[in-house]
Amino acid sequence: MRWLALLGSAGCSSLATLHGARTLDPGEVQVGVAASVQHGNNPLTSELAFLPQLELAARVGVDEDVDVGMRAYLVGAGGDVRYRFHHSDTFDLATAPGLDLFYLPTVGGSAQLRTPVLGEWIVSRSFSVGGGPALLLRDQWNRVKVEGETGTSARLDVFLGGGGRLQVLAGPVVFGAALDVYAQPARRAGPAWSAGVDLALRTPPKRPPPPPPEPSE
Amino acid sequence: MIALWFASAAPAGTAGLGVGVMAARGAASPRLGGQWMGWASVAPRPWGVAVEVAGWRRVDGAAPYVEGESVYRMSRVAGRAAAFGELALGTHATTFHLGLGPALIVTRSRVQYAGADVTDTAPSGAVAGRLALDGPLAGGVGWQFRVGGAVHATGSVDYDTALGLGVAF
Numbered sequence: 079m080r081w082l083a084l085l086g087s088a089g090c091s092s093l094a095t096l097h098g099a100r101t102l103d104p105g106e107v108q109v110g111v112a113a114s115v116q117h118g119n120n121p122l123t124s125e126l127a128f129l130p131q132l133e134l135a136a137r138v139g140v141d142e143d144v145d146v147g148m149r150a151y152l153v154g155a156g157g158d159v160r161y162r163f164h165h166s167d168t169f170d171l172a173t174a175p176g177l178d179l180f181y182l183p184t185v186g187g188s189a190q191l192r193t194p195v196l197g198e199w200i201v202s203r204s205f206s207v208g209g210g211p212a213l214l215l216r217d218q219w220n221r222v223k224v225e226g227e228t229g230t231s232a233r234l235d236v237f238l239g240g241g242g243r244l245q246v247l248a249g250p251v252v253f254g255a256a257l258d259v260y261a262q263p264a265r266r267a268g269p270a271w272s273a274g275v276d277l278a279l280r281t282p283p284k285r286p287p288p289p290p291p292e293p294s295e
Numbered sequence: 296m297i298a299l300w301f302a303s304a305a306p307a308g309t310a311g312l313g314v315g316v317m318a319a320r321g322a323a324s325p326r327l328g329g330q331w332m333g334w335a336s337v338a339p340r341p342w343g344v345a346v347e348v349a350g351w352r353r354v355d356g357a358a359p360y361v362e363g364e365s366v367y368r369m370s371r372v373a374g375r376a377a378a379f380g381e382l383a384l385g386t387h388a389t390t391f392h393l394g395l396g397p398a399l400i401v402t403r404s405r406v407q408y409a410g411a412d413v414t415d416t417a418p419s420g421a422v423a424g425r426l427a428l429d430g431p432l433a434g435g436v437g438w439q440f441r442v443g444g445a446v447h448a449t450g451s452v453d454y455d456t457a458l459g460l461g462v463a464f
Contacts, residue, residue: 234318
C-alpha cells in the first residue's frame with residue numbers, strides 16, 4: 079500500500095502545457111503522448127530533484143474556434159474546453175479552462191482547476207511558438223494515520239505562472255516541446271516546473287491550411 | 296451542448312447569480328469555502344466593464360489530521376464588492392474577459408480557542424483580477440464561468456472560482 083500512497087502523492091498533477099492557441103477544425107481529431115520531468119507539483123517532488131510524468135492526450139474539434147481535450151496521466155485525468163477568442167493569420171489567443179481529478183480510496187484525491195490563457199505565433203505552416211500565463215487551483219485531500227487514528231489532511235495548492243511551447247507540424251505528426259514554471263503563492267513552497275516533449279497524430283484537416291505569413295523585406 | 300454555448304450572436308452583456316468555491320492564503324488550513332456571487336457585465340468588445348458581489352464562509356481547524364479533534368475552530372464570513380475594467384474578446388457569442396479593478400472586502404472572523412470566543416469584523420481594500428467566460432444560452436439565458444483572485448491591502452490573497460446562470464441582454 080505504501081507504493082500506492084507514494085504513486086498517488088507523486089503523480090496527482092501535471093504542469094505540462096500540451097497545446098497552443100490554435101484550435102482544431104470541427105471534426106478534426108488529435109491523439110498523442112507526452113513525457114516530462116516535473117518538480118514541485120506536489121510535496122513529494124518538492125523534496126526531490128524531479129519526477130517523471132507520462133500523459134495520454136486527445137483533442138477533438140467541436141466547432142469553429144472550439145475544441146475539447148482529454149488527458150490521462152500518472153495518476154489522474156482531466157478535460158478542458160479550448161476557446162480561441164482571437165485569431166489572425168499569424169497570431170491566435172485562446173483560453174482552455176479545464177478540470178483534473180484524481181482519487182484513490184486509500185490515498186485521497188484532488189481536484190484541480192486549470193485556467194491558462196494561451197497565445198500562439200504561427201511562424202510558418204510547420205512551426206509555431208506558443209504559451210502564456212496560467213492559474214491552477216488544486217484542492218487536495220490525503221488520508222493520513224496518526225497514532226492509530228485515520229483522518230483527512232486537506233490542502234489548497236495554487237500554481238501561478240505559465241509556460242512556453244514550440245510546435246512542429248509535419249503532415250499528420252505534431253511534435254512539441256514545452257517548459258512551464260510556476261510560483262506557489264498559497265504555500266510559499268518555492269517554484270514548480272515541468273519540462274517535456276509530446277508527440278501526436280492529427281487527422282487530415284478538412285480545409286486547406288492558412289497561407290504562411292509573407293516574408294518581411 | 297458545448298457548441299451551443301458558443302452559438303448565436305454576442306450579447307451586449309450578461310448578469311446573474313452563481314455559486315463557487317474560494318480559498319485564502321494565510322489561513323491555518325487553507326480549505327475551500329462555499330461561495331455565492333452576483334455579477335453584471337457589459338462588453339462592447341474589445342473592452343468591457345463588470346461589477347461583482349460575492350460572499351463566502353469558511354471554517355478552519357488547526358488539527359485537521361484527526362477528524363473531530365480540532366484544537367481550535369476558526370470561521371470566517373466575508374463579502375466582496377468589486378468593479379473591473381476589462382479586455383473583452385471573442386470570435387463567437389462567448390466573450391473572454393480579463394479584468395482588473397478595485398475591491399472592498401469585509402471579513403468577519405470568529406476564533407474559539409481554550410474557552411475564549413473572539414469575533415472581529417474588518418474591512419479591507421483590495422485589488423481584484425478575474426478571468427471570465429460568458430455568453431448566451433437559449434431564450435435569453437446567460438451563463439458565466441469565472442476564476443480570479445484579490446490581493447488585500449494587508450497582503451493576504453483570496454482565490455475563487457464560480458459558475459453562474461442569469462440573463463443575456
